[in-house]
Amino acid sequence: MTLNDPKSSEAPEWWRHAVIYQVYPRSFADSDGDGIGDLPGITSRLPYLRDLGVDALWISPFYTSPQKDHGYDVADYRDIDPLFGTLEDADRLVATAHELGLKLIVDLVPNHTSDAHAWFQAALAAGPGSAERARYLFREGRGEDGSQPPNNWSSVFGGPAWTRVEDGQWYLHLFDSTQPDLDWRNPEVGDMFEDVLRFWLDRGVDGFRVDVAHGLVKEESLRDQVVDEGDTPASGEINPEAVSSMVERTMRDEPMWDQPEVHEVYRRWRTVLDSYDGDRMMVAEAWTQSAESMARFVRPDEMHQSFNFSWLLAPWSAEEFASVVTGTLEALSGVGASPTWVLSNHDVVRHVTRYGGGAVGLARARAATLAMLALPGSSYLYEGEELGLEQVDVEPEHRQDPSWFRTGEVGRDGCRVPVPWSGDAAPYGFGPGDAQPWLPQPDDWAPLTVAAQQADPDSTLAFYQKALAARRAFAETAGDEVELLDLGRDVLAFRRGPLTVVVNCGETPVTRPAGDVVASSGPVSDLLPVDTAVWLTTGD
Template identity: 70%
Template sequence: MSGMADFIDPKSEWWRQAVCYEVYVRSFADGDGDGVGDLPGITARLPYLRDLGVDALWITPFYPSPQHDHGYDVADYTGVDPLFGDLAAADDLLAGAHELGLRVIVDLVPNHTSSEHAWFAAALAAGPGSPERARYLFRQGRGPEGDLPPNNWQSVFGGPAWTRVEDGEWYLHLFDPTQPDLDWRHPDVGDLFEDVLRFWLDRGVDGFRIDVAHGLYKVEDLRDQVVGQDEQAGSGAVNSTQTMVERDALRDEPMWDQPEVHEVYRRWRKVLDFYDGDRMAVAEAWTQTSDSMARFVRSDELHQSFNFHWLTAPWSAAAFAEVVEQTLSAMALVDASATWVLSNHDVERHPSRYGGGERGLARARAATLAMLALPGSAYLYQGEELGLEQVDVAPEHRQDPSYLRTGEPGRDGCRVPIPWSGDHAPYGFGPGSGQPWIPQPEGWGPQSVAAQTGNQDSTLEFYRRALALRRSVATTAGDEVAVEVVDTDLLVLRRGDLTVVVNTGSTPRALPAGEVLIASAPLPDDPDGDPDAPGTPGTGTPGTAGTAGTRLLPPDTAAWLADPS
């Protein structure tokens, strides 16, 4: 049986070097044929994830919800929405995953509830100044009639972050109006979420992904955000795909990353440590610097934090090198393990970010190979192992609340249900015969799981080889990484006996000495290489061993090399 015990040091927690696979529950697998993914669908596909070579799956919210933000507007944190199944289906999924050696991470949404949560309904009914309203951030408006929002904050999804209710008060929602922000200074809020943690831990979940982990506390006086002439008040780096690097001047963000949030995670850490099995939590914390990211993973707080600096780096050897050095330095200061991620359900898929088409896919495979070689854990997003690009969803089929508020395309393009088999929709997504909840594009048949399985040139088989090799090579190479940029475009990472080379330039480059363990694309012969170099040249097929010195690394390609000594 393939499982994390095969390669992770038993003295080390499972999550430190695990590969975690994000399942966007609506779009992974449909078990009942209604066109929407569900928990039984996931359970049926667990062997696929085991055989792919991942160690854990992270499942996006499946709780009761009106689905205004596809589950991130939670009405009940301890149930299952009938759209996705029931608690028995959740238990079956946990049992099935554990039987296959897979861990399960569930999404927790503590920054806000649904506007249909019982607490918010009670707050609206109780009126201004009531204890029920104190659990949320209700305030009087500004202006003579109180008809202006209490401050200048903007929603991540566009427009003001405040909505006025019938009695004249306003409530804060950093996302959609159907997602009112909780006031974490109220003791009921902390007590609720401790109970939620224990509910799911008792059912056997292995960890939590914390949505908007940096947003729970706002400055107490809810002051205006200070913005420059070229800025707009609002969300800062949250859900942004712009490059996040260390800056000369940090953006003023009174709604994000406030120091009080760390007391929440110290409390949660005590709960997690009470349970056996190395239960964990990973933060979705869009912070402005690597150092601020590291504060979430101090020894008495959360276990991991998503490294969005890697995701937002441009295709550049220098940019990748900077992210690796800053991340590992920041993590070392707090004795934490790094995470690496290239795509998720909130951002454009990375083959499209890297230019799309053959070039975008080549770069995506190369970046993935580099990511998988680094110390720490890697997070994959469903469908990236198939090389899927962002889909241009027709306006009439878009459902993302950010699109509905701004008119911008939004995130629907990375959430299209993935293709499993066949040559027309729904491509084996479920037993139904029609299009799923977001229509799939024509011509997706060659990218399906069935079409790519057994094709050694396919992206799926490349991922399977890379993940298998990671188990035997990368996870035993130690935590020290030497980072070098050669002649601007060549990134060289040395980790123990493993060397990773990424060519981000436009011309082929000679590989350093060492046995080629895997490459993200075929490696041509070097006409200037030494024909008498020891070893046997490979065939050029991705993943075939060869002899460096007779090999060139093409543009937009990466390779792993074993130390020749």
């Protein structure tokens, strides 16, 4: 089957074929020895990202925040939290990235603010019926005394999505109770965020990753969610049956997500971005129920990209991978958008662990990464995946994810443990001196540090560097047509331009097709071993 996006091959925009590296700032590099990563730490490690071979970095929130959800609870969108530095540090980071040829994307959190935001504090002080409360979703409770929540919605982090304040009203929070949802039907909200966009665009950022992009607008009546018998109200993103994993979206009633009016928000934002030079871009974190719904976020006058979580959610299966490729490219071809591919981020179990852990998990992770990097569009990497890091079992006394405190589920701390840079013991060069990082690092990480892997030509870091260098040679010239090949049900195989990609997801080696080896996820011969991928070219 041949799939084609006829527009993307003509477009010069940098983001269409970029490899973008996510930095979780508190876990990347610590410059001052307080155990928490910061902006100067990121700046000091930018040459590493350049040498790794990525095109851009996306930085999770660094704004002023009480840190109840580690920065996704924003108190001031136009300033830097002292944990991470200053606005001057942010300016220096942007300038240094550009000097090194790297683009910089910042995180934007528009669905909710912190309860410490000046707007919410004013809403609490002003009382029911005020203009200040109209910026959020305050409602009267149900029951004779109003003691029941206004509807049956659940928080993503567990429990009800409503909290009652002293005067008796309730406010909506689809996440933690310290993260009240904004009312995007109020024009003041849209005006404020246009100012925020311009503030950071004027400082030189190249784009925005938009948090919970599918959640800004709720169905206006805030009606109850219709729940199937034996089910519970949909909680959005955290799957209680898979620790720290995002839920696979299913077709169900969701009046809190993916409402049609949300697209007007992004049309307005697109106009703002298009008024700046340099191909400024937006990428949506939109957990939608279908590829078709996801595609609506990337129509020509809205977002530039949307995360393709189907690739992340697919099990280790050639048939499942092929289905994701087919469905993704078919859905996007009608809107002229380029696809994205991602295997890990700060919210999900690291993919080495998801694929089985240990040597098997690492082999599969490398193979899935090589397949991902060969596909048209952009690839998003998460800090530490180039080192082959696995999910860490963080002890309960050290856990800090708000979902852990609300539900008792393990939460997302295990994928957020700080990066090991050098040395034989924690903190592994994460910061100066011996200050331990905010989440403890495992005792057996010495062979996984950047320094250790830089000295090993067969390391996972070396694999990523080689794969990214090979990708750069063809990413923009191989075209956007993908032809799926039938080499058996346990083999994912496709052709893109001069490149043939083969991934053995089965239990026995398979014959490797003819061609010169451009890159591989492990040793290959005339046979392609299990859990291994290879790029081939015939040289035509």
